[in-house]
Amino acid sequence: MLQKKTVAILGAGTMGQAILGGLLAHGHPRGRVRATTRTRPAADTVARERGVRVGTDNVAAAMGADIVVLCLKPANVVPVCRSLAEAKALKRGALVVSIAAGVKTEAIAGALGDRVPVIRAMPNTPCAIGRGMTVLSRGPNASESHAALALKIFAPLGRALELEEKHMDTVTGLSASGPAFVFVMIEALADGGVARGLPRQVAIEMAAQMVFGAASMVLESGRHPAALKDDVTTPAGCTIAGILALEDGRIRSVLSRAVEVASVRAGELGGPKS
Numbered sequence: 001m002l003q004k005k006t007v008a009i010l011g012a013g014t015m016g017q018a019i020l021g022g023l024l025a026h027g028h029p030r031g032r033v034r035a036t037t038r039t040r041p042a043a044d045t046v047a048r049e050r051g052v053r054v055g056t057d058n059v060a061a062a063m064g065a066d067i068v069v070l071c072l073k074p075a076n077v078v079p080v081c082r083s084l085a086e087a088k089a090l091k092r093g094a095l096v097v098s099i100a101a102g103v104k105t106e107a108i109a110g111a112l113g114d115r116v117p118v119i120r121a122m123p124n125t126p127c128a129i130g131r132g133m134t135v136l137s138r139g140p141n142a143s144e145s146h147a148a149l150a151l152k153i154f155a156p157l158g159r160a161l162e163l164e165e166k167h168m169d170t171v172t173g174l175s176a177s178g179p180a181f182v183f184v185m186i187e188a189l190a191d192g193g194v195a196r197g198l199p200r201q202v203a204i205e206m207a208a209q210m211v212f213g214a215a216s217m218v219l220e221s222g223r224h225p226a227a228l229k230d231d232v233t234t235p236a237g238c239t240i241a242g243i244l245a246l247e248d249g250r251i252r253s254v255l256s257r258a259v260e261v262a263s264v265r266a267g268e269l270g271g272p273k274s
Contacts, residue, residue: 002028002149002152002153003027003028003029003032004032005032005066005067005149006032006033006034006064006065006066006067007023007028007032007033007034007065007066007067007068007069007153008034008035008036008061008062008065008067008068008069009033009034009035009036009061009069009071010035010036010058010061010062010068010069010070010071010072010080011036011037011070011071011072011073012035012036012037012042012043012046012054012071013037013071014125014128015071015099015123015125015127015128016035016069016071017046017050017128018123018125018127018128018132018157019069019071019123019127019153019154019157020033020035020046020050020052021050021128022127022130022153022154022156022157023153023156024050024051024052025156026156030050030051030052033052033053034052034053034054034055034061034065035050035052035053035054035055035061036054036055036056036057036058036061037054037056038056039056040056043055043056058080058083058084059083059084059087059089060089062084062089062090062094063087063089064091065090065091065094066091066093066094066095067094067095067096067097067149067153068084068090068094068095068096068097069097069098069099069153070096070097070098070099070100070108071099072098072100073100074100074101074102074103074269074270077098077100077103077107077108077270078103078107078108078111079111081096081108081111081112082111084112085111085112085113085114090112090114090116094116095117095118095119095142095146095149095150096108096112096116096117096118096119097118097119097120097121097150097153098118098119098120098121099120099121099122099123100269100270101122101172101176101266101269101270102169102172102266102267102268102269102270103120103269103270104120104139104165104270105118105119105120105137105138105139105140105142105165106139106140107270108120108139109139109140109141115140115141116141117139117140117141117142117143117146118139118140118141118142119136119137119138119139119142119146119147119150120136120137120139120165120168121134121135121136121137121150121154122134122135122136122168122171122172122175122176123154123157123176124175124176124178124179125179126158126179127154127157127158128157130156130157130158131158132157132158132159133158133159133160133175134154134157134158134159134160134161135160135161135162135163135167135168135171135175136150136151136154136160136161136162136163137162137163137164137165137167137168138162138165139165147162168266169263169264169266169267170259170263172262172263172266173258173259173260173261173262173263173264173265173266174259174262174263176266177258177259177262177266178259181255181258181259182211185211186204186207186208186211187204187207189203189207189210189211190203190204190206190207191203193206193207214228229243
């Protein structure tokens with residue numbers, strides 16, 4: 001049972017605090033949650049706002065924890081794991097979950113040693129409001145029960161599922177980078193409304209709610225997006241005219257290429273620096 005586990009979140013930044021907030025909102029005992037930040041002032045702020053123990057020492061936070069969640073920059077993950085191994089900070093049977101883009105479970109397990117179970121997770125920023133998407137993949141020594149436990153950590157943050165690790169760079173390019181692509185789209189759609197005379201804030205609200213509603217229809221209906229699109233495009237209507245303008249701008253190719261390029265870059269993040 002997750003609530004009986006002590007969870008250490010190393011790196012209470014945006015995603016680290018989203019995970020922390022999800023745990024607390026679903027009744028995880030505050031005494032069983034620890035976190036770290038880079039600076040003492042940041043640690044004091046998080047501790048005051050969340051009511052949990054927060055420090056700057058990753059080794060001390062991980063000591064004796066049942067689950068250690070690495071919410072660190074990709075370049076810092078392996079060095080921190082080595083420091084945990086050298087200090088023998090991990091208790092026997094502890095599960096390590098990493099949300100770092102591009103850092104493979106094999107590299108994390110190699111730095112930790114002693115057959116520590118490792119799971120890689122890729123959440124996205126909407127997790128901060130409970131509307132996110134998280135994908136998990138099992139690494140060396142991680143069992144089905146480990147994966148089930150990790151899913152419970154991310155379930156409060158939105159949807160969560162498990163895939164093979166070979167897909168994780170693409171998951172990063174689509175799901176983790178994707179919100180930024182959608183924000184650009186919302187801004188551009190709002191600009192179109194402003195160009196036709198709508199007040200800026202009204203145009204942004206309309207565009208954002210429209211995207212939210214359209215995405216909800218895809219998820220809740222289970223229908224293919226193309227079928228839902230066809231429902232809106234009446235013959236000789238305004239919608240098909242607008243879609244043709246999008247196709248003139250190669251909208252499909254541009255969006256697909258954005259995912260492809262972001263995925264390739266994600267795979268490079270965990271590699272050695274030149």
